[in-house]
Amino acid sequence: MSITDLQMLFKFIGGLGMFLYGMNAMADGLQKSAGHRMQQLLGALTKNRLMGVILGAGITAIIQSSSATTVMVVGFVNAGIMNLGQAVGIIMGANIGTTVTSWIVSMSEWGEMLKPEFFAPALVGVGAVMTLFCKNSKKKQAGEILVGFGVLFIGLTFMSASITPYRDAPIFAQAFTVLGRNPFLGILAGAAVTGIIQSSSASVGILQTLALNGIVNWQSAIFITLGQNIGTCVTALISSVGANKTAKQAAGIHLLFNTVGAVIFGIVMYLIFKLNPVFASSTISSVEISIFHTVFNVSNTILLFPFAGLLVKASSFMIRDSKKGKEETKGSQMERHLDERILETPSFAIENATQEVINMGKAALENFDIATAALLDNSRAEAEQVEKLEAKINQYEKILTSYLVKINNQSLNEEQHLLVKNLFYTVSNFERVSDHCENLSELAVEKADKNIVFSVDAAGEMKEMIKTVRSALEHAINARGGAGMSEVRAVVQSEESVDMLEEELRERHIERLSSHKCTPENGIVFLEALSNLERISDHAHNIAGFVRDEM
Structure with a gap:
């Protein structure tokens, strides 16, 4: 040549x-x-x-x-x-x-x-x-x-x-x-x-x-x-x-x-x-x-x-089906849903990841319901359920974070980069919500072990706090799901109510402690529960904030 x-x-x-x-x-x-x-x-x-x-x-x-x-x-x-x-x-x-x-x-x-x-x-x-x-x-x-x-x-x-x-x-x-x-x-x-x-x-x-x-x-x-x-x-x-x-x-x-x-x-x-x-x-x-x-x-x-x-x-x-083929597909539905082949088109991969982030949020909300029920009822069985669901949510975080990293390495425009970044933060916030739910379940076990029972007033106040925090979390999940600014505003309003309610309930409970209507052990559990609920509301507010930044 x-x-x-x-x-x-x-x-x-x-x-x-x-x-x-x-x-x-x-x-x-x-x-x-x-x-x-x-x-x-x-x-x-x-x-x-x-x-x-x-x-x-x-x-x-x-x-x-x-x-x-x-x-x-x-x-x-x-x-x-x-x-x-x-x-x-x-x-x-x-x-x-x-x-x-x-x-x-x-x-x-x-x-x-x-x-x-x-x-x-x-x-x-x-x-x-x-x-x-x-x-x-x-x-x-x-x-x-x-x-x-x-x-x-x-x-x-x-x-x-x-x-x-x-x-x-x-x-x-x-x-x-x-x-x-x-x-x-x-x-x-x-x-x-x-x-x-x-x-x-x-x-x-x-x-x-x-x-x-x-x-x-x-x-x-x-x-x-x-x-x-x-x-x-x-x-x-x-x-x-x-x-x-x-x-x-x-x-x-x-x-x-x-x-x-x-x-x-x-x-x-x-x-x-x-x-x-x-x-x-x-x-x-x-x-x-x-x-x-x-x-x-x-x-x-x-x-x-x-x-x-x-x-x-x-x-x-x-x-044809084979024994090996059946074994290959034993992974979780989420792992199958976040298929790497879909990364060929990043827009579709982002859509799939967003849906799984919403599913993670729904799992966190379910954990919240179980944890708060365990807290009010002194239920060890429900506290154990919280631990199992927490492990599932941790798995969600691991898989979603890995997949979002892969998406972020694809060719994305600025809007998509912002969305992926916010999905990272949202995953982290949902995981923290579940962590606080685990804290609430631990308080439920402590209540059961020490036979702690909230007074009628304290139980009523706790239910009111739980209802307001749950509203903030539910609206945040809806906002991430594309429901719009109305849901973001609803989260902000719920968060403001939670902050005011927490401060008010702390003062009331301190008064009960001072007047010996409540024991110190009861008081510690009540105040720690309030603190965890307030932090869950903060995370809901963070999630809504990410959605607002994209609009």
């Missing part, structure tokens, strides 16, 4: 690297710009299958990867958020959404002014200035998208330039002739390349780069493209390892859908090429690859959409 050949190889590798990096940077910028709109799409998952197709196409167009979308779907199914019927629609839509990248790649054939070498440097320049000097987060995100576009096109230019000197080389003509004549080899080649680089968008981009230089014929391009659609299933199949049976079925549906489509279109195109060999051996352009890629994926979806139920049934025959 000569120095020139080595230089061209490096140029191609560098171009491919820039193409992949640009596509990733563009997708990150688009995700940040989409922000909460991506979270709102989560609600559409409960709609009909046609909505799933639209949703799958939309998400894939944003994140620029059908593999990532399907991996996320596997995560949703594994977490129990989505059933297989809903998954089928999104998987079908993802194949349509991935065609966006091929149209971006083929832009250079649309006209002279759309050639990458013409406008890509300007995109990078403008995008870099916006990213570095604009203070507005939206403008920064727009800059990231422009830089991604620019680098992607510059990468394409590098790849094309590295291939141009060899477009008349016999090896290319021979290779594509062989792949074209043998559909199995063409499909296998497309699947293998895509499986290795884990991106159908990138492998289609490489094929289109070769087509730009006029060295790819129709029959080889068609079969390779069909193979690329099968190869993109590899990522989801790998991702489903260790998931439950249903999640594995989702990956199986992806493989079935793409394989059945490839077989049907492969047979049709093989017959067309046999009838028209001149057309089969003619060169294909980058735009024509985009057209076929789009027609294939849209037609395949229309063709197989009515048979979605059959795909689900077929996947159940492919994936």
Whole structure:
């Protein structure tokens, strides 16, 4: 290999690297710009299958990867958020959404002014200035998208330039002739390349780069493209390892859908090429690859959409339950819900984490009810329940904190970073609420051991305090759940009432102690209970404050 050949190889590798990096940077910028709109799409998952197709196409167009979308779907199914019927629609839509990248790649054939070498440097320049000097987060995100576009096109230019000197080389003509004549080899080649680089968008981009230089014929391009659609299933199949049976079925549906489509279109195109060999051996352009890629994926979806139920049934025959598989899925529902596959789309991961934080809050509220009942009734049995629930809440904190750290390491916009930070603090506050509940249960045990009974007045005052604190905690959980400023204001009002009530009840109890209406032992338990209840109200106020900061 000569120095020139080595230089061209490096140029191609560098171009491919820039193409992949640009596509990733563009997708990150688009995700940040989409922000909460991506979270709102989560609600559409409960709609009909046609909505799933639209949703799958939309998400894939944003994140620029059908593999990532399907991996996320596997995560949703594994977490129990989505059933297989809903998954089928999104998987079908993802194949349509991935065609966006091929149209971006083929832009250079649309006209002279759309050639990458013409406008890509300007995109990078403008995008870099916006990213570095604009203070507005939206403008920064727009800059990231422009830089991604620019680098992607510059990468394409590098790849094309590295291939141009060899477009008349016999090896290319021979290779594509062989792949074209043998559909199995063409499909296998497309699947293998895509499986290795884990991106159908990138492998289609490489094929289109070769087509730009006029060295790819129709029959080889068609079969390779069909193979690329099968190869993109590899990522989801790998991702489903260790998931439950249903999640594995989702990956199986992806493989079935793409394989059945490839077989049907492969047979049709093989017959067309046999009838028209001149057309089969003619060169294909980058735009024509985009057209076929789009027609294939849209037609395949229309063709197989009515048979979605059959795909689900077929996947159940492919994936069987095993003893090992059952053991793999023994983790808690929360651990399954916070599936790492969903991190592929941070907005959805944030939505899931938020829901689990709310669930943690509800567990803390349940612990509050049990602890306060134990305190009033001197119940050892209820105090033991508090300890068990406290252990569960501690587990909540550990798992949620770990997951939020992973989310925080993803590409987030400023609003999402603030939300994740506040979720960290909220988790900590709910855990502290549960700690105070444990303190209350310990006081309940002390009351039972020492046969301490509150006076009628003291018991009535304690019930009033408990009711007010519970109101603050419940409103805080509702506020975190998205109920709005009315719930935040309700927490503030309850907190003010708790502070005034605590001060008033302390004074009354000290008066009872002074007049010997209450024993010192009773007094210590009563005052410590008041202190713990007041601290729980403070934590509720903190949680509401985080929600207010986000509005």
